Amino acid sequence: MLQINNLKKHFGGVKAVNDSSFVVREKTITALIGPNGAGKSTVFNLVSGVLKQDNGTIMLRDQDITNFSPEKVSNSGISRLFQHSTLFNNLTIEENLLLAFDNEDTKFFKNLLSSNKTPKIKKHKILEILELVAMEKFVSKLARDLSYGQKRLIELARTILNPHTFLMLDEPVAGVNPALRKIISEVLLKLKKQGETILLIEHDMNFTLNVADQVIVMDEGKVIACGKPKEIKNNKKVLKAYFGE
Numbered sequence: 605m606l607q608i609n610n611l612k613k614h615f616g617g618v619k620a621v622n623d624s625s626f627v628v629r630e631k632t633i634t635a636l637i638g639p640n641g642a643g644k645s646t647v648f649n650l651v652s653g654v655l656k657q658d659n660g661t662i663m664l665r666d667q668d669i670t671n672f673s674p675e676k677v678s679n680s681g682i683s684r685l686f687q688h689s690t691l692f693n694n695l696t697i698e699e700n701l702l703l704a705f706d707n708e709d710t711k712f713f714k715n716l717l718s719s720n721k722t723p724k725i726k727k728h729k730i731l732e733i734l735e736l737v738a739m740e741k742f743v744s745k746l747a748r749d750l751s752y753g754q755k756r757l758i759e760l761a762r763t764i765l766n767p768h769t770f771l772m773l774d775e776p777v778a779g780v781n782p783a784l785r786k787i788i789s790e791v792l793l794k795l796k797k798q799g800e801t802i803l804l805i806e807h808d809m810n811f812t813l814n815v816a817d818q819v820i821v822m823d824e825g826k827v828i829a830c831g832k833p834k835e836i837k838n839n840k841k842v843l844k845a846y847f848g849e
Contacts, residue, residue: 605630605770605801606651611660613646620646622825623660628770628818633792633802635812637836638822639845644805645687647822648774652684653677664770683768687775691755693748697739700747700758701730704765733761736794738787753784760788764795771795773804777811789815813837821845 606628613621621643628634636644649655651662653674662670669680678684691700705726734740737757747755760776776792777785785808792802792815806812812819813833821829821836823845829836836842 605665606803607661607663608647608651609661609663611647611650611662612658613643613650613655614658619825621650621657624822624825624827625660626820626827626830628801628803630801631796631799632817633796633804633815634818634820635816636803636805636820636822637807637809637812638828641824642822642845643825644822645774646825648684648772648805651677652682652772678766681767681769682772683763683766683770684772685760685763685774685776687778689752689755689759691747691758694746696744696746697734697750697758698727698730698743701733701762701765702726704762729765733765736764737761737791753780756780757784757787760791769801771800771802773802773806775805775807777806777808785811 608624608626611621611624612619624643624647636647638644646655650657653669653672653676657670660670661668664680664682667680669677672680731740731743734743737760739754739757739761742750742754742758747758750758756776756779760773763771763773777788780788789811792804795802804812804816813836816833819829819831819833819836820827821839821842828841828845829839831839
């Protein structure tokens with residue numbers, strides 16, 4: 605599904621991503637992990653078009669998306685959950701989720717002014733996704749009235765609603781309580797069962813090792829290990845990167 609080849613991105617003398625290559629297989633959950641400063645977020649920003657690489661290629665299926673703008677990357681089928689909250693606090697959950705359908709601001713706000721004309725198919729799809737993340741009771745709530753963890757679930761719902769073939773999730777459970785982490789874990793496994801392909805960054809190792817089919821480990825801009833969770837758990841290079849052992 606996604607193939608990264610010899611990717612490089614330097615910021616002055618800092619080699620944020622240094623000749624890294626890896627593959628994300630279709631219909632799997634792949635975790636990209638590593639200590640702080642390993643280059644994970646830079647890879648995400650390169651894939652989603654937020655940053656431009658110094659060298660290397662990014663392939664989505666058979667399409668070279670290396671030099672695509674963020675908008676073109678999104679239109680090619682990549683939907684990304686960002687690390688920080690991007691909800692509109694003064695809008696309802698339903699109104700926030702309409703953003704997934706209406707990428708053009710003018711169209712979105714036009715719909716808000718005539719919300720009674722919102723097609724039933726959109727409302728049904730929104731309710732369906734809210735049920736998936738166990739938030740269907742909050743459809744009419746304002747985003748500002750939700751807890752941080754509940755907002756994270758809504759952001760995940762919006763990422764899923766956005767038309768896509770590939771999901772990129774940046775720290776989906778960071779700052780989320782254990783009960784909601786369990787819900788997010790179940791959601792990701794359901795999505796995989798439905799045929800979704802997911803690449804995620806996450807610092808919670810227990811969460812990561814329980815949901816991922818494949819784990820890619822970065823350190824100092826390089827991929828140092830790749831394998832199944834059990835293999836990564838006992839990998840000497842990984843232990844050294846995290847714990848200096």
